[in-house]
Amino acid sequence: MPVGADLGNAADFAIRGSGTAFSVDHLAEGEYVVVALADMQDGQGNTYSGIVSDTLRVRLIEDTEVEIAAMYPFILPGSVSRAIAFSLQDGLKIELVRSDANANQTLVANVNASGQFALPGIGPGTYDVFVQGLPRNMYLQEARLVRGRIDDTRRGIQIRVDSSVPPRSWRCEGDCAVTRLVSDVALDIQISGGASPLGGQVVDYKGGSVTGAKIVLVPTDPISRQRKDRYGFSYSDASGAFVVSGIPPGSYTAFAFEQIEQDIYFDPEFNEQISRLGTPVEFSYGSSRTLDRPLTVITRDDVARLTR
Numbered sequence: 001m002p003v004g005a006d007l008g009n010a011a012d013f014a015i016r017g018s019g020t021a022f023s024v025d026h027l028a029e030g031e032y033v034v035v036a037l038a039d040m041q042d043g044q045g046n047t048y049s050g051i052v053s054d055t056l057r058v059r060l061i062e063d064t065e066v067e068i069a070a071m072y073p074f075i076l077p078g079s080v081s082r083a084i085a086f087s088l089q090d091g092l093k094i095e096l097v098r099s100d101a102n103a104n105q106t107l108v109a110n111v112n113a114s115g116q117f118a119l120p121g122i123g124p125g126t127y128d129v130f131v132q133g134l135p136r137n138m139y140l141q142e143a144r145l146v147r148g149r150i151d152d153t154r155r156g157i158q159i160r161v162d163s164s165v166p167p168r169s170w171r172c173e174g175d176c177a178v179t180r181l182v183s184d185v186a187l188d189i190q191i192s193g194g195a196s197p198l199g200g201q202v203v204d205y206k207g208g209s210v211t212g213a214k215i216v217l218v219p220t221d222p223i224s225r226q227r228k229d230r231y232g233f234s235y236s237d238a239s240g241a242f243v244v245s246g247i248p249p250g251s252y253t254a255f256a257f258e259q260i261e262q263d264i265y266f267d268p269e270f271n272e273q274i275s276r277l278g279t280p281v282e283f284s285y286g287s288s289r290t291l292d293r294p295l296t297v298i299t300r301d302d303v304a305r306l307t308r
Helices: 007-013 268-277 300-306
Strands: 030-034 037-041 047-051 056-060 074-082 093-098 106-110 116-122 125-132 139-146 158-161 168-173 178-183 186-192 196-203 214-219 232-235 241-247 250-257 279-283
Touching: 007 047, 047 116, 074 093, 093 116, 106 116, 125 139, 125 186, 139 158, 196 214, 196 250, 196 279, 214 241, 232 241, 250 268, 268 300
Parallel strands: 074 178, 074 186
Antiparallel strands: 030 056, 037 047, 074 116, 093 106, 093 125, 125 158, 139 186, 168 178, 196 241, 214 232, 214 250, 250 279
16 A cells, blocks of 8 residues: 555555465555455454554565564444543544554444444554544543553553454354454543633734634643644634633643644644744643733744744
């Protein structure tokens, strides 16, 4: 596959092999991603192509041999636990998003009324866990594989899957006409209602109020910085005031932009170049904050001068 392609389209690039061997001829020089697929059956007996290996990047400049370690994909059951009392919202979904520079993949499962879900077709890799459909004052506090001491959680917002973690076993359904490989370890999702609001003012270099500035809170934690659900956004009103809602506890840098390219604040190089213009902000659980001093707007000229 091309580097950065979606694994959901991997079957479009499939090359059938004989047994465990395969060969691809007449490839142009360049970088490719190699991944193994296998024909699987879902719970209804339908056949689909499942991802059975991690991704492998190959730079092809001459004849090359690779070896791919494969594993059978499995079903990952789980539940949404309520750290505080609230009613589950209609349309709540769990997403696993592959954290991989080689390829993209998103796996989705609906959460039922009792908070249970099951993610199918889980292959090896590192995944960010997301919960879609939460109210603005709630956030994903923790996602972990629970049983005994098995807990490879990457700070509670990522899980790592390989040939041994989590443990899994074959299970029968009905009259055992269909067997499925299912994780023995559940994915436990903890939701918190302690997301905090931040209030403040935006001024220009002369101290005047700035209307329509875009406020961005960038998390300082490197893993959180890769997740859009960990950022905070708002705009200043006619008086220069703003409120950013639904901020998880942690450390942030606050910026106010006169005008900014869409989503560029997710770029780590851009953040490094403008970091000295931000204001450090620290949040604890359930606290609301008002900045002690206004944010000075970062103008279009500032951005042009500081970035390349």
